[in-house]
Amino acid sequence: MAIRKELLFAICLCLFSANQSMAQVSKNNKIYNMTSITGKGQPAPKENFTGNVFVTMAVNPDDNLNSTVGKVTFEAKARTNWHTHPHGQILILTAGVGYYQQKGKPIQVIKEGDVVKIPVNVEHWHGASHESAMTHIAIVPSATNGTIWMTPVTDADYNKDHQSSAQPKPLKLTEAAIKNHEELLPNYVSTMQKTDPEFIELFDNFAFDEVIAYGNLDTKTRVLMILGSTIASQALTEYKVMVGGALNVGATAIEIKEVLYQSVPYVGVSKVLDFLHATNEVLLSRGIELPLPGQSTTMPQNRQEKGLALQKEIVGSRIDEMYAQSPPEQLHIQKFLSANCFGDYYTRTGLDIKTRELLTYSMLISLGGAESQVKGHIQANLNVGNDKQTLLTVTTQLLPYIGYPRTLNAISAINEITGKK
Template sequence: MTTFIDKGVAAPKDYFTGTVWVNMNVIPDEGYNINMGTITFEKKARTNWHSHTSGQILFVIEGIGYYQELRKPIQLIQKGDVVKIPKNVTHWHGASHDSAMRHIALVPEFDKDTTDWLQAVSNEEYNTFKAPVYEVENKLTPAAIMNHEELWPNHISKVKETDPDLIEIFDNFAFDEVINHDTIDVKTRVLMIMASTIGSHALNEYRLHVNAALNVGISPIEIKEVLYQSVPYVGISKVIDFINATNEIFIERNISLPLESQSTTTPENRLEKGLAKQKEIFGDQIDKMYKNSPKDLLHIQHYLSANCFGDYITRNGLDIKTREMITLSFLIALGGSENQIKGHITGNVNVGNDRNILINLMTQLLPYVGYPRTLNAINCLNEILPINNNNNNNNIN
């Protein structure tokens, strides 16, 4: 069990709100040109707005707290977090509503530093954000709770009541460990997971993620475009249930139907525009596919150009980089589509989604599609984009 140092002395009320304790660890008189102390904030306690000409670094060692820079939203900080505060940036930090917080604060270049103390953080400012309560009985981490709440505010899980062990394992993994692997933005992450639920034929999970998409600001058109794009990859016989579920959710949330059309082609030009879109994504390889196709299968190449790409991929509502990531999400979730996964890994690279982006995508899909499908996709990635050899990026198999 970790033992923390004594709280120290009470912090000056002129610069802090609530009960705050300061214990200086290093002072300039000891020969170090830094000022470093351990600060303990009781619940709801915080600093005033202030800035440092030399900047500041915070090491959170206990509890849950908040950090905010001027004109930016409040951030949750917790044990293990390091906050690097730039020079002359006005900010404040302190404990959350329901938890004390302790951090080590370090100011470098102390001989040059000036701290500019400003007004107190008002209750109105402080209350614009509230961290979810740490659920000790289920051992969910604060980050897992916060990330889950971002998608489904105040959602009560029935599975949590019947299978708390499973929720503890899954939520801590999917909503803390996996999300914190990379910086993929929440909208992109939700769209890709939503696409994977269609590929997995997981209707209940899809319903949850449509609501999550709307909750984080994804538009109804973007949701419908993911759904429409799934048809040539998953098949209408499976997608029709997802269309009905989407329409039910939209009606429940007072979203008028039908949505504005995003089509950009006509029956006369769908083949031409679809072929152009294929070549934009896959380059000269499309000409080779046409040339090498047996005559009795040439109609399939025409269908791919006119229908898959002309009717669907040319539509507005999503940019081409997003569409290629969505297609890859369908294919990974479907399973047994390794040849198509390899082709669309190349397609992703050609439109600007590099190896790192695709690794992040596969990582975020992992909790929802499982290890076998994810590892198969990683094998495809390593074959097309070997980590030490990026000269094969334009190959398509």
């Protein structure tokens, strides 16, 4: 039912002018009749409408144009009676949200820009939605006998579909799921509680009860890992929800920003940029002033040296082997890793090394296709004090967000590196 912009513009040009009443305008020695449909209009006949409805006619029968055209504005919950048009009708929605229903068929939601083409002699009604006013241009291709009015649309018929969607059955959530969800997202109501209540029951009871019950990871760390995972998975919608959740459970704006910055060398800036903008929007909406205090500890003169030192501290002597075994034309990548990945990012304050390594692991298992790097950073996590149980717990917390294949791949890598202990 979407209308082309060119058609809508042409219709607007025909219907609007600067004068309220009929006038004649001379241009190029031709006479044009013009009228205006600005303003609220006149109240519609109560016998044909329910609620407050206002009509402004643009083309009347006495214009001799074989059609009638008018602007009709419905306040919320107002609607026409059931009626038919012996010559059909066209509705062009210009504002708001409304309903349209043909006899025997479900109510359809119509909105600005939609065009409703009503066939000849089809019994129907149309009007505003429960929450929004609605305005449409009504076109009837007849100057006489354009509408046959019938009985009013009862409240029961008007409310039927709305009641079933606006009053869903209470969700069957466990006490733990409710408690954990409220801790993270107090008073948050997902739109899917109306559209997909059964799915929400399944997901929330699993993700916010069974999964959280495994291991002993504090809430803030868990949410920071989910943030890193959603960035790697390019799950922007879930990420924005979780940024608010992270702030709710005590994560600082600096910690959230550091999760973003830490993701750049692993995910790439082209994938991170939208998440950075989204984060700024959330922080500003919470009254947090930007930019945040800087966290960098290196300068161009020492980033290579400090990065390499920290890289060796985290990864171990294997770094020397990687440098020694690198072909000359590829050695620059090893230097980039030391100076950029570790020197520019790992050396920053705002998050400690153990958290940064857990984040890196979370992002790598969420990316998929990075099994070699996953194994390397499992060992790095062990080196900095994140034991096997911590890695299994983080992997479990990410399961609802990354799915079973990547979760099982991660567990296989953990078992391989730790010798299945």
